[in-house]
Amino acid sequence: MLKHSIHAAAKKMQIDFEEVTENINHMGERGSSREAILLRYLRNYIPSKYEMDNGVIIDGNGTQSRQQDIIIYDSFNSPVLLDMEKTKMVPIESVFSVIEVKSSLKKTEIEKCVKNISSVKSLVKNGLVEINSPTAGFVFAFTSTTTLETLLDNLVEANHDVEKHKHISVICVLDKGLIVNVSKKGLKDIVLVPDEDTTLAIIKNTAENNLMLFYLLLMQYLNQSSVSVPNLLKYASEGELLNIEYTIPKRHVPLDGYYEFNGGVIDIENVNKIMKDSDLQEKICEGKANSEDIMLYLSKQLNNIVKHAEKINGNPQYTIDFMGKIYRVFEIEKSISIFNKLNSGEEVDQEDLDLYTGFCKDMYEQYRSQF
Incomplete structure (x- = not known):
């Protein structure tokens, strides 16, 4: 049929x-x-x-x-x-x-x-x-x-x-x-x-x-x-028919969550550690910081910044980019050590003082060149 x-x-x-x-x-x-x-x-x-x-x-x-x-x-x-x-x-x-x-x-x-x-x-x-x-x-x-x-x-x-x-x-x-x-x-x-x-x-x-x-x-x-x-x-x-952006109140942000970035993940806990000095970070970003502000921020956040970068890149981080210039991590760590000694009133020999002064001047000039 x-x-x-x-x-x-x-x-x-x-x-x-x-x-x-x-x-x-x-x-x-x-x-x-x-x-x-x-x-x-x-x-x-x-x-x-x-x-x-x-x-x-x-x-x-x-x-x-x-x-x-x-x-x-x-x-x-x-x-x-x-x-x-x-x-x-x-x-x-x-x-x-x-x-x-x-x-x-x-x-x-x-x-x-x-x-x-x-x-x-x-x-x-x-x-x-x-x-x-x-x-x-x-x-x-x-x-x-x-x-x-x-x-x-x-x-x-x-x-x-x-x-x-x-x-x-x-x-x-x-x-x-x-x-x-x-x-x-x-x-x-x-x-x-x-x-x-x-x-x-x-x-x-x-x-x-x-x-x-x-x-x-x-x-x-x-x-x-x-x-x-x-x-x-x-x-x-x-199709740009709907713009969906999530906002989670700070007190409800899950510390065991993560962001996706460049094919990798970033732990929210690490981001929160970096953001603890957000006022100081904002001051630096607005071009209002002095040399001591920059060193104070780095003394508190360098370890978190390095771990954060290693998490994203998947490799050990020996350098960081600060305001468009590459600095070696061990040089920053040495300057932070001297900075902490000066702030605590410890004695610093002339060689270390010259190293610290030269490093801070270079970093600050690089910082100011961006504003």
């Missing part, structure tokens, strides 16, 4: 397309009509859980695909991010497949199909659960003035710089046949997700059987594929 229904649909599609071709001269309207013919057929034979529309696909990074003739996506769990009369915007995580629809397939149209489908397969999926299957790309054409063998050559040429997993899954030319991917191991099994172990092959048949096979391959992919619920907060923040 299904076979007879699809055969009848194939004949009806050809008749409808011929009428469209004869009666519509404007290419835009003709394109919309050919897509409507295929959509009408697909909606009769594909379960209602699969929604089908034309539009653009977007990922959580804000990257958009090219305009797609038909997008097949999850109609139960997927939000449509933009829903206008002539186009929609659908998140990539919800998309099972796309279909490019052509009146007559030729080399230039194949090149467009490759670019359009590759633009979809380049999008990044970021679902709430990691169950996303690859998005498949199909091409459907009503006819072609070119042989399937030449179309295959055109496809190979257009795919030259395209990664294998971004290739088209199936091309159907209704009145000629199909171009499919088959496994190199045995050269008989049709593979709907192209990879390095597949190669292109041709299937020639009647229009009725071509439509039947196209339908079966599309349904097989839909049945074996899984999509996820998109992470809508990521879409909102990356």
